Amino acid sequence: MPVHNPDIAQSLESIADLLELEGANPFRIRAYRNAARVVQGLGTEISVLLQRGKDLSELPGIGKDLAGKISDLARTGHLPLLDRLRKSTPAIAVELLKLPGLGPKRVQAICHDLDVHNLEQLHRAILDGRLRELRGFGPAAESRLLQALQTRRGVPQRLKLALAESYVTPLIAYLKAAPGVDTAITAGSYRRCQETVGDIDILVTAKSGPPAVKHFTRYEEVGKVTAAGDTRATVVLRSGLQVDLRVVPPRDYGSALQYFTGSKAHSIAIRRLGQKRGLKINEYGVFRGKKRIGGTTEAEVYRAVGLPYIEPELRENRGEIEAAAAGKLPKLVKLEDLRGDLHVHSVATDGHDTIRQLATVGRARGYEYLAITDHSRRLTVAHGLDPKRLLKEIEEIDRINAGKPGIALLKGIEVDILPDGKLDLPDDVLGHLDLVVASVHGQFNLSREKQTERILRAMERPHFTILSHPTGRLIGEREPYDVDMPRIIRAARDRGCFLELNAHPDRLDLTDIHCRMAKEAGVLISIASDTHRAPELANLRFGVGQARRGWIEKNDVLNARGLAELAPLLRRTMR
DNA sequence: GCCGTTTTCGGCCCGACTGTTTTCAGTCG
Numbered sequence: 001m002p003v004h005n006p007d008i009a010q011s012l013e014s015i016a017d018l019l020e021l022e023g024a025n026p027f028r029i030r031a032y033r034n035a036a037r038v039v040q041g042l043g044t045e046i047s048v049l050l051q052r053g054k055d056l057s058e059l060p061g062i063g064k065d066l067a068g069k070i071s072d073l074a075r076t077g078h079l080p081l082l083d084r085l086r087k088s089t090p091a092i093a094v095e096l097l098k099l100p101g102l103g104p105k106r107v108q109a110i111c112h113d114l115d116v117h118n119l120e121q122l123h124r125a126i127l128d129g130r131l132r133e134l135r136g137f138g139p140a141a142e143s144r145l146l147q148a149l150q151t152r153r154g155v156p157q158r159l160k161l162a163l164a165e166s167y168v169t170p171l172i173a174y175l176k177a178a179p180g181v182d183t184a185i186t187a188g189s190y191r192r193c194q195e196t197v198g199d200i201d202i203l204v205t206a207k208s209g210p211p212a213v214k215h216f217t218r219y220e221e222v223g224k225v226t227a228a229g230d231t232r233a234t235v236v237l238r239s240g241l242q243v244d245l246r247v248v249p250p251r252d253y254g255s256a257l258q259y260f261t262g263s264k265a266h267s268i269a270i271r272r273l274g275q276k277r278g279l280k281i282n283e284y285g286v287f288r289g290k291k292r293i294g295g296t297t298e299a300e301v302y303r304a305v306g307l308p309y310i311e312p313e314l315r316e317n318r319g320e321i322e323a324a325a326a327g328k329l330p331k332l333v334k335l336e337d338l339r340g341d342l343h344v345h346s347v348a349t350d351g352h353d354t355i356r357q358l359a360t361v362g363r364a365r366g367y368e369y370l371a372i373t374d375h376s377r378r379l380t381v382a383h384g385l386d387p388k389r390l391l392k393e394i395e396e397i398d399r400i401n402a403g404k405p406g407i408a409l410l411k412g413i414e415v416d417i418l419p420d421g422k423l424d425l426p427d428d429v430l431g432h433l434d435l436v437v438a439s440v441h442g443q444f445n446l447s448r449e450k451q452t453e454r455i456l457r458a459m460e461r462p463h464f465t466i467l468s469h470p471t472g473r474l475i476g477e478r479e480p481y482d483v484d485m486p487r488i489i490r491a492a493r494d495r496g497c498f499l500e501l502n503a504h505p506d507r508l509d510l511t512d513i514h515c516r517m518a519k520e521a522g523v524l525i526s527i528a529s530d531t532h533r534a535p536e537l538a539n540l541r542f543g544v545g546q547a548r549r550g551w552i553e554k555n556d557v558l559n560a561r562g563l564a565e566l567a568p569l570l571r572r573t574m575r
Numbered sequence: 576g577c578c579g580t581t582t583t584c585g586g587c588c589c590g591a592c593t594g595t596t597t598t599c600a601g602t603c604g
Contacts, residue, residue, distance in 0.1 A: 027587055031576035063577050101593090103602050138595055188604090201604080227603095229592055234603090244604075246591090259589090264604070271588040282589055 003077045005039050005046055011073055011082055012036035014094075018085035020104045021093050034061040034317075037265055039070065041318035043517040045486060046074040060322070092117055099148050101141060109134050123149050158196035159241060160475055161542060162505030167241055168200055171219060175245075178215040181206045182250045187260035191312045193545030195475060195508045199242035203260050209247040216245045252284045255295030258302075259283040265317035266310075273305040273321070281305075313548035332548040333527075335541050337560045340369035343414065343437055343468060343500065343528035344537070348393055349374040350382035352533040355393075355400060355409065361534040363407040369563050371410035372397060373437045376424040378416040385413065387429045394432055408563055410434040410570075414468060419443045421457025423464070430463040435570045437500065437528075439468040440481065448482040455483065456491050465573040466526050466558075467492065469502040469509040477506070485514055492523045497573050498558050500526045501550075503543025504536075515550025524558040524569070 016032040038059055039046065049056065056067035073079055096107045113134055116122045122145070125131050132142050168186050175184035181204055185191075188201030206212040209231040216233055217225045223238040232246045248256040259267055260283065274281040279288055285295030286304040294300035299309045307324040311332055314320040323329050344358055345351030353361075355372055362370040374393065375384035385393065390413060397409045412435045416424035423430065423438060430436050438458055446454065458464060470488060471480030492499055499518055501510045510518065510525070518525055527543040529536055547557070554560045558569065 025576080028576045030587085034577090061577070065576060101602070105601060136595070136601075140594060199604095227592055232591060232604095234592090246604095260604085262604085264588095267604095268588055275588075280589085284590095 002045075002047060003074050005042055007077065008046055008070060008073045009036040009040040011079060012039065012070075015079075015082055015085060017094050017097060018082075018089050021089050021097065021107060022085070023104060023108070031061065031066065034265065035066050035070065037317065038062060041316065041513060043513065043520050046070060048486075050074060060319075090117060092119070092122075095119070096122070099145060101144050106136060106141075109136065119149060157240070158198050158476065160196055160505050161190070161193065161545070162539075164190055164197045164200060164241070167221075167237065167239065168202075171200075171221070171243070172202070174219055175202065175204055175212075175216065178204075178206075178212060180208060180211050181215070183253070185257065187257055188244075188262060191261050192263065192315060193313050193542075193549055195511075195546060199244060201244050201246070201260050203253075203257055204245060204247045205250040205253050205256075206247055207249060212247045213245065246283070248283060252295055254297035254299070255281065255285045255301050256283040258298045261312050261315060263316050266315040266321070269317050269321050270301070270305060273307075277305060279304060311548065313545065314551065316549075330551045330553050333544060333552050333554045333557050333560060335544045337554045337557065338367075338527060338540060338544070339562050339566075340367045340371070340408075340559050341529050341531065341537060341540065342371040342410070342412070342435065342466065342526045342559050343373050343502070344370055344531045345374055345414070346372055346393075348389070349379075349384055350532060355396060356405075358531070358534055358537075359400065359405045359407050359409055361537055363405065365537060367407055369408040369410055369566070371412040371435055371437075373412035373414040373435075376413055376415040378418065378424040379441055384416075384424075387425060390425070390429060391432070412437055412465075414439055416441050417455060417458040419446070419454060421454045423458060423461050427462055430461075431574065433463070433574075434567075435465040435573075436463045437466045437468045438464055440472055444472055444478075444481040446481070448484060451481050452484040452487055455488060459488075459491055459495050459497060463574050464495070464497055465570060466498045466500050466528075468500045468528075469507050469530070470499055470514070471509050471511075473509055474506050475508065480509070486517060489514070489518050489521050489523055492518070493521045495573075498524050498526050500528050501543050501547055502530050503527055503539045503541075503546070504530045505539060505542045508542060508546045510546070510550070512546055512549035515547055515552050519550065519552055519556050525552060525556060526558040528559070 012032050013036045016029050019029045038061055050071055056062055056070055057064050069079055090111055093107050093111050096102050096110060110116050114125045114130060116125060126142055126146050131137050172184050175181060184202060184204045187203050189197045190200055204212050213228055213233045217228050217235060221237045222235045224236045226234040234244050236242050246260055271281045279286055285292045286301055294304050302309050310320055310324050346355045346358060347353060375382040377384045377386040394411050397411050401409055411433045413433055414437045417438050417440050418424055471483060473480035499510060527540060527547055529539045531537050
């Protein structure tokens with residue numbers, strides 16, 4: 001049973017959690033968390049690196065010890081250290097660590113002094129008044145824990161980026177309108193375009209902190225104020241979303257934004273670089289001794305440590321700092337680089353709008369082309385097209401194109417990949433099209449081997465152009481099906497076909513890491529909206545954010561090409 | 576546990592806020 005990078009990263013994270021509970025050296029704990037992040041972000045499986053004889057200790061933050069542990073994990077899936085830690089620490093402790101306000105010290109006290117082995121026992125201990133007798137616990141801790149236990153058992157839901165956006169946009173407008181406020185901007189994982197966010201970080205610049213904090217805590221959607229000081233505050237909106245606010249003077253905008261954007265690992269790495277140059281970097285600026293030498297813009301912060309500006313989506317300490325130092329930062333793709341959309345549904349199947357309506361909206365967005373890709377017959381719930389109806393749709397598109405609609409409509413299909421790897425429509429029918437987008441829409445639970453074979457076989461069909469939503473995941477709702485993505489990516493390279501980054505905010509499939517793997521393999525990506533209603537064409541922005549996290553440049557994107565360049569690329573797949 | 580034009584030992588990012596204290600530990604980001 002092969003051990004994959006996410007499994008290895010998970011084991012390293014577990015070790016960090018358990019070491020934390022043991023009260024181990026915090027820097028040792030950080031080393032394990034770092035290693036987990038590095039492994040997670042690798043474009044290549046550890047097992048493959050080992051086969052190639054790669055020395056893992058060359059990876060950043062991985063020394064001799066961790067290299068040995070990681071290779072043990074990759075080979076066996078087990079590690080004596082992890083087994084020992086699991087044996088000596090009750091499982092409940094790990095769960096308690098996730099509750100708000102509980103760190104390792106308090107968890108130890110609860111487990112040890114109160115003899116608590118499950119959440120039920122903790123609940124009883126609170127009700128009996130035994131918790132508040134512990135040193136370090138008072139009425140506030142008691143009620144906070146009680147609430148966490150009663151509501152969602154302490155596991156906070158992460159919010160999809162699109163939903164977060166709907167809360168953030170009006171809040172930012174509200175803050176900007178406040179008296180004395182200079183500007184307001186969202187930082188944190190939201191600014192880095194992570195596919196989901198745990199909370200929202202907002203930076204406000206204002207001459208004085210307290211009035212801005214006050215204004216913030218009085219926002220009408222605030223359900224609860226968790227903390228409020230002179231320069232920062234934390235609230236929970238009625239929706240349950242936590243929002244952190246920080247206020248700094250306008251002069252400190254750059255250093256504050258750089259710091260609050262994170263990621264934590266990136267910030268630490270930047271501050272260490274500063275340290276080596278005899279600088280101190282905090283949210284208030286860059287300092288040499290007592291002298292402030294910069295921090296009004298983010299670029300100043302990076303310049304102080306000898307680096308060019310690094311885009312927020314790259315700030316994960318996954319090699320961007322080394323790339324910046326070497327002058328090899330990618331020039332990330334932008335929304336305005338996209339020349340069209342290659343995955344759109346019309347009213348003929350489960351879409352809401354006619355082809356003419358879609359063309360009008362596409363043209364208004366400045367697109368050069370739009371591919372109509374309705375479903376195939378297998379997807380009966382979507383009223384999928386059989387050959388006869390598809391040929392009718394082709395005729396309709398030809399008719400509209402003949403009328404010079406100001407945008408080129410491409411004739412496509414989203415064809416089902418059947419469980420045996422055949423496509424849902426015969427080759428001679430698919431041959432009439434400009435492109436064939438192919439998807440898995442059922443039989444998600446095949447074994448990794450069978451699912452991979454199924455897709456590889458489909459890719460071998462003569463007219464296969466783009467593999468749509470390659471892992472089938474729905475964020476927070478459905479796990480990706482088990483599929484060997486490195487193999488799929490290699491096959492796409494060999495076959496000369498393309499992978500889709502489905503930009504629907506529920507999917508965002510490819511992930512950032514898969515994007516990076518595809519880029520390294522030289523496989524072009526189609527950033528596509530999978531639109532079912534015309535306004536969803538705007539969802540491309542989420543796909544672009546994800547692509548940027550995956551280091552994707554304009555040249556790596558199929559639909560960043562104009563029609564003249566795109567057409568031969570599509571024809572190449574129609575063999 | 577990692578790392579090194581100060582170092583193979585002794586550092587390791589840095590600050591704000593809360594709650595429980597009676598001057599600060601713990602937690603969080």
